[in-house]
Amino acid sequence: MFLDRFRRQARTLLALSAAFAGLAAAPAHAVPSYARQTGMECSGCHVGAFGPQLTPAGIRFKLGGYTDSDGKDGKIPLSGMLLADFSHTRQAQDPPPDGLEANDNTSFDQASLFIAGRASDHVGGFMQLTYDGVARNFGLDNTDLRAATTTSLGGQDLLLGLSLNNNPTVQDPFNTLSAWGYPYVGPAAGFGTGDAASLINGGLGGIVVGLSGYAVWNRDWYAELGSYRSMTPTLQSRLGLGRDDRKLEGNAYWRLAWMHDAKSSAAHLGLFGWSARLAPDRTVPGPVDGYRDIGIDGSYQFLGTREHVWSVFGSLTGELQHTGADGTRHRLIEQRLNASYHYRQTWGASGGFFATRGSDPAAATRGLVLQADWTPWGKEEAEPPAGWQWLNLKFGAQYWHYGTFAGTHSGAADHDTFSVFAWSAF
Numbered sequence: 001m002f003l004d005r006f007r008r009q010a011r012t013l014l015a016l017s018a019a020f021a022g023l024a025a026a027p028a029h030a031v032p033s034y035a036r037q038t039g040m041e042c043s044g045c046h047v048g049a050f051g052p053q054l055t056p057a058g059i060r061f062k063l064g065g066y067t068d069s070d071g072k073d074g075k076i077p078l079s080g081m082l083l084a085d086f087s088h089t090r091q092a093q094d095p096p097p098d099g100l101e102a103n104d105n106t107s108f109d110q111a112s113l114f115i116a117g118r119a120s121d122h123v124g125g126f127m128q129l130t131y132d133g134v135a136r137n138f139g140l141d142n143t144d145l146r147a148a149t150t151t152s153l154g155g156q157d158l159l160l161g162l163s164l165n166n167n168p169t170v171q172d173p174f175n176t177l178s179a180w181g182y183p184y185v186g187p188a189a190g191f192g193t194g195d196a197a198s199l200i201n202g203g204l205g206g207i208v209v210g211l212s213g214y215a216v217w218n219r220d221w222y223a224e225l226g227s228y229r230s231m232t233p234t235l236q237s238r239l240g241l242g243r244d245d246r247k248l249e250g251n252a253y254w255r256l257a258w259m260h261d262a263k264s265s266a267a268h269l270g271l272f273g274w275s276a277r278l279a280p281d282r283t284v285p286g287p288v289d290g291y292r293d294i295g296i297d298g299s300y301q302f303l304g305t306r307e308h309v310w311s312v313f314g315s316l317t318g319e320l321q322h323t324g325a326d327g328t329r330h331r332l333i334e335q336r337l338n339a340s341y342h343y344r345q346t347w348g349a350s351g352g353f354f355a356t357r358g359s360d361p362a363a364a365t366r367g368l369v370l371q372a373d374w375t376p377w378g379k380e381e382a383e384p385p386a387g388w389q390w391l392n393l394k395f396g397a398q399y400w401h402y403g404t405f406a407g408t409h410s411g412a413a414d415h416d417t418f419s420v421f422a423w424s425a426f
Contacts, residue, residue, distance in 0.1 A: 002222075002362045003205060004182070005114070006373070008182070016131065018097045024152070030176055031079045031114050031116045031126060031425065032079045032391075032392060032425055033075070033076070033077050033078055033114065033116045033117050034061070034066065034077040034116060034117070035080055036069050036075050036076075036080065037068070037069055037077070037117050037118060037233075038061070038069060038070055039070030039072070040057075042392060043056030043185045043306065043345045044057050044058075044380060045061055045300070046055050046058055046346055047309055047311060047340070047342060048309070048342040048348045048373070048375055048378060048394075049375050049377075049378035050342075050375050050378065050392040050393075050394050050425065051184050051393070051394070051396045052175060052180040052184050052425075053175050053180075053182075053184070053311065053340070054173065054174075054175060055087050055266070055301070055303065056251035056266045056278070056301075057198055059079075059173045059174070059259070063148065063159060063173055063214070063216055063222075064148050064159065064161075064174050065118075065122060065123060065124045065125070065146040065147060065148035065161060066116070066117065066118060066124035066125055066126065066146060067118040067120070067121060067122060067123065067148065067275040068118075071116060075117065075156040077115060077116055077117025077118075077422045078113065078114065078115060078116075078252050079113075079114040079116055079425060079426065080111070080112065080113055080114070080129035080319070080425065080426050081110070081111070081112040081114065081423075081424065081425045081426075082108075082110075082111050082112075082257070082422075082423070082424045082425075083108075083109040083111075083146065083189060083421065083422070083423050083424075084106075084107065084108045084109055084133075084361050084421065084422050085106075085107060085109060085185075085186060085187050085189060085419050085420065085421035085422070086104075086105065086106045086107075086419060086420050086421075087104075087107075087187035087188070087189045087417055087418065087419035088104050088187065088417070088418050089103055089186075089190075089414075089416065089417045090413060090416040090417075091411075091413050091414035091415070093189070095318070097134075097188075097189055097211055098135070099135060099136070099189065100134060100189050100190075103189075105187075105188065105189040105190045106398065107133060107144070107189070108133035109132075109133050109134065109188045110127065110130050110131060110132055110133055110174040111130070111131045112128050112130045112131070112352075113127075113128070113129045113134065113139060114126055114127070114128050115129075118129075122147055122148055122149050123145075123146065123147045124145075124146060125143070125145035125146050125149075125164075126142075126143070126144055126145075127140070127143045127145070128140075128141035128142045128143065129141060130392065131411050131416075133188075134188050137240055138222075138240045138241060139206075139240030139241050140166070140206070140239040140240060140241065141206070142165075142166070142167055142170045142179065142206075143164075143165055143167075143170075144163055144164075144170050144171050144206075145163070145164045145165070146162060146163050146164075146171075147161060147162045148160065148161035148162075149161075150288060153217060156217060156218040157216075157217070157218060157219060158215060158216070158217050159215065159217075160213070160214075160215050161209070161213070161214045161215070161216075161346075162211065162212070162213055162214075163210075163212050163214065163224075164209070164210070164211050165210055165212075165326070166204055166205075166206055166207075166208060166209055166210070167179050167204075167205035167208075168200055168204065168205065168208070168210065168228060168253055168274060169200065170205070170271075171212060171214075171224075172255065173222070173259075174257065174270065174297065174299060174313075175299065175313055176270075176297035176298070176299060176313050176314065177200070177201075177208045177272065177315065178197075178200065178201040178202045178205070178334070179202075179205065180410060181313075181315075181336060181396065182313065182336070182338040182340075182350065182352045182369075183201055183338075183350075183352060183369050183371060185352040185396075185398075185421055185423060186369075186398070186400075186419075187398065187400075187417055187421075188420035189417070190400060190417045190419065191400070191402070191405070191415045191417065193354045193356060193365060193367075194356055194363075194365030194405065194406065195365075195406065196332060196356050196358065196360070196362070196363035196364075196365065197332075197334070197356070198291075198293050198317050198319040198332055198334055199274065199278070199291045199293055200272075200273075200274045200293040200295075200317065200319075201317065201334060201382060202250060204228070204230075204246070204278075206230050206241055207230065207236055207241055207246075208228040208230055208231060208248055208369060209228065209229055209231060209366055210226050210227060210228035210229070210230060210253065211226055211227065212224050212225060212226020212227075212253060213225060213226065214255075215380070219261070219287045220258060220259060220260055221257075221258060221259075222255070222256070222257040222258075222259060222270075223255065223256050223257075224253075224254065224255040224256075225252070225253070225254050225255075226252075226253045226254075227251055227252055227253065228248055228251055228253065228276075229248060230246065230247045230282075233245060233282075233407040245281045245283055246278055246279065246280060246281065246282070246283050247278070247279040247282035248276060248277075248278075248279075249274060249277040249279060250276070250277045251274065252274070252275050252276075253273075253276065254272065254273050254274075255270065255271070255272045255273075256270060256271045256272075257269065257270030257271070258270070258363045261342075263303075264302070264303055264304050264305075265300070265301060265302050265303060265304075266299075266300075266301045266303065267286055267298050267299060267300045267301070268297075268298060268331060269296075269297075269298045270296065270297045270298065271294075271295070271296055271297075272293075272294070272295050272296075272297065273293055273295065273313040274282045274291070274292075274293045275290075275291070275292050275293070276290075276291045277290055277291075278290075278291060279404070286325070287320040287323075287324060287327075289318060289323040289324075290321065290322035290323075290327075291320075291321055291322075292319065292320045293315055293318070293319045293320055294314050294317070294383065295315055295317035295318065295334075296315065297314065297315035297316070298313075298314055298315075299311065299312065299313040299314070300312050301361045304343075306345065306385070307344055308341070308342075308343060309340075309341070309342045309345070310339070310340070310341055311339065311340045311341075312337075312338075313336075313337070313338050313339075314335075314336060314337040314338070315334075315335075315336045316333070316334070316335055316336075317332075317334040318331070318332070318333050318334075319331070319332040319334075322326060329359070330358060330359050330360060331358050331359045332356065332357075332358035332359075333356070333357055333358065334354075334355070334356050334362060334408070335354065335355040335356075336352065336353070336354055337352065337353045338351065338352030338353070339351060339352075342378075345375065345378035346374065346375050346376070346389060347373075347374060347375075348372065348373045348374075348375070348396075349371070349372050350369075350370070350371045350373075351368065351369065351370045351371070352369045353367075353368055354366070354367055354368075354369070355367075359405075361407040362406055362407035363407065364404050364406070364407045365402070365405050365406060365407075366402070366403045366404040367399045367400060367401050367402040367403055367404070367405075367412075368400070368402075368403075369398060369399070369400045370398065370399045370401075371396055371397065371398045372396060373395065373396030373397075374394070374395050375392070375393065375394045376395075377392075378390065383415055391424070391425075391426050392424060392425040392426065393422075393423070393424045394422075394423045394424075395420070395422055395423075396420070396421050396423070397419070397420045397421075398417075398418070398420075398421070399416070399417070399418050400415075400416060400418075401413070401416050402416060403417045
């Protein structure tokens, strides 16, 4: 019985994806439309009231297909987001980054429109359309459309779901993998975690389409299995994504995790992986490269009464590559560890360690990122101006320090970057 219902919801999900895609083609991180839909404060689902880091309630909302509601009609499933920053690097960049100055950049980083909400009791999702203020172009950004239903197995609750998405790990409910990993924003003129990255760590984000099925048993055990296909260059162009001639062939994405919600605290431990074959250039016949990514991750949150909130997240990813006609092997290891503290959902302090190393010495990059931020209307009793009850606003400062960059210690600190940012969602 529930399988028939699940098939019907899968068909509805595909129809919804077509409708969302039509909106994306037409001229025309906390998502406030979800708060309006549920009648909840943003702090109910997000640590610090604003940003991608989810509480257990936020995880349940995502796994349930973004469908929870306060039962009231008339909600408009639209939200917006703006992000701007000023950055200074220790050494001016030569040549300057595209669209920016050699140093001391003030930039309007992006403006996004979210189509986000429930389509039925079992179907919902979000689609992000973004204007890149540096590159000065519009394009389809992160998208996650879901169908979910509940039944039982062995006398315990069983949630079954489907996710149609365009970025491996964007569907992940935890905050350890690339799509929603720390730091959640960064300077447009910064260097990030270096140029070397595993395939699962954003290597194909935005230019693929994938479908995965997932299950949550007894509220504690999570499993997911899916696969992706490359968008055609024509579709990439129509969606404002440029052109990437790589072609993803046989692949499988999987995820296993234990998670536990103890009300005043929460934790998870997980395994994840992606095996894929990737043609470097679909326009030129040649050997297909192989990638095998596998990793472990975990997190702990102390929520208490929400006056003091502590979080620790970490992951370790290993990648084995077989590239070229001779199948040359390359290895890559990525480490991430970050911690955060928030007081009354308003004042936040966080820090993260990142390290990448591999068989290619030039892949090595290692450093720290520190952040302090202020969310003026994070706590429930702090009201924004009249008429702006759903406004989210965050101001912050970041400092990136590099001990190694692109395989060398000498001059690594020249990449150190200080930035301040303003981030709003409404």
